[in-house]
Amino acid sequence: MTPDDMKREAARAALAHVESGMRLGLGHGSTAKHFVDLLGEKVRGGLEVVCVPASEFTHDQARDLGIPLTTLDETPELDLAVDGADEIGPALGLIKGGGGALLREKIVASAAASMLVIADESKVVPVLGRFPLPVEVIPFGFGATRAAIERIAAKLGLSGELRLRQQSDGLVFVTDGGHHILDCHFQQIPDPAALAAGLSTIPGVVEHGLFLGLAKGAYVAGSSGVRFIGPA
Numbered sequence: 001m002t003p004d005d006m007k008r009e010a011a012r013a014a015l016a017h018v019e020s021g022m023r024l025g026l027g028h029g030s031t032a033k034h035f036v037d038l039l040g041e042k043v044r045g046g047l048e049v050v051c052v053p054a055s056e057f058t059h060d061q062a063r064d065l066g067i068p069l070t071t072l073d074e075t076p077e078l079d080l081a082v083d084g085a086d087e088i089g090p091a092l093g094l095i096k097g098g099g100g101a102l103l104r105e106k107i108v109a110s111a112a113a114s115m116l117v118i119a120d121e122s123k124v125v126p127v128l129g130r131f132p133l134p135v136e137v138i139p140f141g142f143g144a145t146r147a148a149i150e151r152i153a154a155k156l157g158l159s160g161e162l163r164l165r166q167q168s169d170g171l172v173f174v175t176d177g178g179h180h181i182l183d184c185h186f187q188q189i190p191d192p193a194a195l196a197a198g199l200s201t202i203p204g205v206v207e208h209g210l211f212l213g214l215a216k217g218a219y220v221a222g223s224s225g226v227r228f229i230g231p232a
């Protein structure tokens with residue numbers, strides 16, 4: 001099985017939680033894309049759901065598949081959000097935002113009664129932080145915001161490069177919300193809750209990719225099948 005096959009199998013396992021009548025949040029990324037593809041097949045087969053996509057990409061994919069869409073303005077409460085992750089750590093703490101959609105993903109996941117993560121086995125880690133933590137920042141005051149993140153990190157004993165995300169053409173990456181992303185190469189984040197609390201005090205930080213206490217479970221696919229990680 002290729003890593004992509006594994007992602008599809010994890011997505012398929014999460015699909016078993018979807019019932020007619022549900023209001024769903026759809027994430028972003030290559031694993032979430034599989035979930036949306038599989039959901040599209042079910043919708044064509046008669047499943048009735050309404051969905052809020054967490055990115056413009058997912059919106060267009062779902063629309064093209066004929067999946068009924070809504071917004072959090074029309075439908076502020078969702079039953080279930082399904083999304084990928086860059087890392088799955090202890091207590092289902094996550095790093096997300098590798099695909100640049102962390103702000104909308106967190107808004108959608110927070111609006112849902114339950115969030116399920118879908119991933120291949122490579123995403124499971126004993127300590128968060130090997131994947132650079134994406135922090136979404138307002139372009140205004142960028143230098144001051146960056147310095148503030150460094151100060152918060154240093155207080156927690158964290159160091160490492162803070163890299164402004166760029167596209168493959170060298171232009172600065174801009175999120176769906178019009179913000180930039182600083183990828184923080186901390187290597188290890190032993191106390192994610194303390195870092196999350198610190199980052200939330202910085203005015204120029206819109207949101208960060210630490211998803212703590214949001215996921216209720218994760219379907220993780222490896223070469224020997226799919227396993228479920230539940231709450232500790």
Ligand SMILES: O=C(CO)[C@H](O)[C@H](O)COP(=O)(O)O
Pocket residue numbers: 027028029030031032083084085086095096097098099100101102105
């Ligand atoms: O957080 C995300 C996007 O912002 C993605 O869920 C995360 O990057 C995982 O992506 P993939 O499923 O492609 O490995």
